[in-house]
Amino acid sequence: MKVIGIIPARYDSKRFPGKVLADILGRPVIQRVYEQARKAELLDEILVATDNEEIFKAVENFGGKAVMTSSNCKSGTDRLAEVAGSLDGDIFLNIQGDEPLIPPEVISEVAQTLIEDNAIEIATVARKITTQEELNNPNVVKVVIDNDGFALYFSRAQIPYVRDFLEIKNLGSVCYKHIGLYGYKRGFLLNFALMEQGPLEKVEDLEQLRALENGYKIKVVITQRDSIGVDTREDLEKVRKILKNSK
16 A cells, blocks of 8 residues: 655644744754654655745755645645645555654554554544643643544543542543544545534644544554644744754
8 A cells, every 4th residue: 555644734823823944953843844754664755735835945945845735725634635636645644744753653653553454544643641731731632532442532621521639640541642643544535625624623623523523433543652743932942952952
């Protein structure tokens, strides 16, 4: 099966406009994401999908492949679907353009899940929450999972709500951080773009809820690896420090 990684990237982020072009130790965020994706063994092709000329040129400048898309896309997955319609691929990975630390192994894990099980049409990834800060942070999306490893719901709020005291070290048994990475079978992806945005997707501003609202199941791959999405300037500084200290 041919697996294609697409990095949707837009300029007009609500919380941090132009974040994918922000500098991280001499390289823009989008380049850091691209370079991480290139390390994923199961990807046959990688490209950036954007509606912004500045982002398009930045990708070309560092030697990446970029395609221009419509400015009317409602979400990153809609942008993904627009590009996928003209590509020869079986599985498409939506790699968020603001995840410069995304582990290549996680990308391959999601791809492998879709390769191995024909019944799974969409997959994503999560890890156990280990700090109170993550639990309380609305920029950290939480997911609750059923006994078969499928998502029940995603939210920026604390889910599930812990009614009685539970030590933070035990929260990982019920509280998971959603990492912004999705994998789709081609047919589902193209169909997803035809679905209307539902009230849950709109109010939470989480595109994956469109699938749940329409009765589709999302497989959640559990990992011990982590990633940091650059949603704010504080996140950007955190990533800079991590990379600087890793040298």
